[in-house]
Amino acid sequence: MRLLITFALFLFAFAKAYSQDITGVWKTVDEESGIVKSHVEIFEKDGKYYGKVLKVLDPAAPDIPLCVNCDGNLKDAPIEGLVIINNLEEKGKVYKNGTVLDPENGKSYECKIWLNEDNPDLLMVRGYILFLYRTQTWLRLK
Template identity: 30%
Template sequence: MTKSIYVKLSPLALFFFMLVSTTNVQAQDKADTIIGIWEMNDQSAKMEVFRSGDEYQAKLLWGKDITNPDGTSKTDNNNPDAKLKNRDLIGMTYITGLSYDDEEWENGHVYNNANGKWYKCYVWIKKDRLHLRGYLGLPMLGQTTKWNRVK
């Protein structure tokens, strides 16, 4: 014989539970607005932003400076790690660690293949345009690139 346990919630407790559940779903929906394919404002590169566990990352899909004349990928020859110098730049994850908090994605790192270094970064979206700010030390000393949503 099995016994069922029923929990009776007061209307106030039920309302609070539904409010918290709805708020969490809405926050997740807002956080996921970063997911998609983005093209740099000057059309020199494309990236795909995706969710990986609890963070958001991005990989390079195409770029004028990362492809050879025949369309094949250049390699990461400026990487200080000799084991990584031969990896393709196309398809490489170059933004990691972004977490959503209050209208922006923060605590990320962006890789600069021109010098093989990682920089801190954060991202925000304004009018369906992604702004990526990479910096070393203080954000005000950084550089911002703008990306338009492709898909």
Template identity: 35%
Template structure:
């Protein structure tokens, strides 16, 4: 397997899926926020969640692929994207999570992009109530949902 790092990829400007986080006037402790670096449940990628930045999504979380284990010989670009013009974009730097709205202790009404099938799904994210180093990432098609647990990386 080849582990790709952000230094080997150019950033993409298209936001396919991002996570949103509400900015706080007071800085929160690292364990009290969805911001940070997260290892996916399959342990095949890390996703950096940070403020989406300026514009309409400012103050909300966006999740960008920071590293990915891609089997040797497999494409390192978004070949399954439904939009043919985006299929040459690298997986590293790909925005997976965005469009979230704050709702008490979770972020909802967001989107998650799955580069394995090139599709976007409705999503919500929240910290586990008992362990703030676990992020519950839910993706849904209509009323069918699946939740993954991502682990915070120090």
């Protein structure tokens, strides 16, 4: 009996260790041009999830891209290093109840994200206001 319980605990720990999650570095891609625009790191802190821009890759961006359309203390903040996803809570396979900032227009939106069920290397990122929403697909950087 103890052997069976030990084996079951081992399997659970193994499955948890190798299951895909949202943490890591993701490539954001412009849907129209197909150009990779940035690398964003999703990380967990105190039970909530955040996303920080590591690198802006958009060739049209200035050398030091700034959040010129942001308000308050984010006004003219460098986009690299900027936390654009805040306070997501894990609710099963979906992470929600947080916000996402669009550094191009300086607006924040309610946000939820989840892994594509068919391909865990695709992250679905949805920003929305009321019934209007837009979903982007981010690619896991390996």
